[in-house]
Amino acid sequence: MEPFFNKLDLDKARWESYDRLEERRVKDIRDCFKETANLSEQQLETVAYQVYQIDVKPEPGAIQHSITVIKPGNVNGECHMTKGHYHANDQSAEIYMGLKGDGLLLMQKGEEVRLVEMKRGVVAYIPPEWAHRTINVGDDEFVFMSYFPGDAGYDYQSFLDEGVRTRIYKTDTGYEKVSD
Numbered sequence: 001m002e003p004f005f006n007k008l009d010l011d012k013a014r015w016e017s018y019d020r021l022e023e024r025r026v027k028d029i030r031d032c033f034k035e036t037a038n039l040s041e042q043q044l045e046t047v048a049y050q051v052y053q054i055d056v057k058p059e060p061g062a063i064q065h066s067i068t069v070i071k072p073g074n075v076n077g078e079c080h081m082t083k084g085h086y087h088a089n090d091q092s093a094e095i096y097m098g099l100k101g102d103g104l105l106l107m108q109k110g111e112e113v114r115l116v117e118m119k120r121g122v123v124a125y126i127p128p129e130w131a132h133r134t135i136n137v138g139d140d141e142f143v144f145m146s147y148f149p150g151d152a153g154y155d156y157q158s159f160l161d162e163g164v165r166t167r168i169y170k171t172d173t174g175y176e177k178v179s180d
């Protein structure tokens with residue numbers, strides 16, 4: 001393949017161009033939240049996050065990279081978050097870099113949980129075999145960049161089946177962690 005580049009607008013925390021945009025609405029990720037009874041149609045249709053994808057072939061040796069934007073908001077108090085996943089290829093690590101806003105990176109392996117505050121400039125390393133999810137705990141959008149192996153893949157179901165050990169709720173002054 002040919003070498004290529006894309007420009008990142010550091011002020012806007014967005015690619016100037018990209019190949020694909022994936023959007024997930026609250027209705028697409030409702031199973032991630034603890035309390036989902038009585039959600040309005042409007043809330044179900046709300047976009048929780050977007051992934052701006054640069055397309056690279058999903059091959060060993062390649063490096064995927066994308067920007068995720070989590071919109072501010074909550075579902076019955078629980079902050080907007082990504083679905084979260086293990087990598088299907090469980091030897092795949094990943095790097096997240098905070099670009100804008102206030103987010104948390106939650107990593108989980110069995111009973112163990114780690115949380116990293118992902119402000120602009122924080123670069124976090126997700127080792128192989130740790131599930132990972134990001135959460136917007138701020139009042140503005142939270143944006144970060146991901147770099148991961150071409151053949152990492154996604155295993156959403158194992159994380160969903162296992163269940164998350166820590167939930168993050170909005171408070172007047174920020175957020176609180178609640179063990180589940």
Ligand code: PAN
Nearest residue numbers: 051066068082083084085146148
């Ligand atoms: C990220 C995530 C992205 C969206 O690029 O895929 O933030 O989160 P979900 O995939 O959990 O919906 C990544 O971790 N890739 O491996």
Ligand code: ZN
Nearest residue numbers: 087094132148
């Ligand atoms: Zn990942």
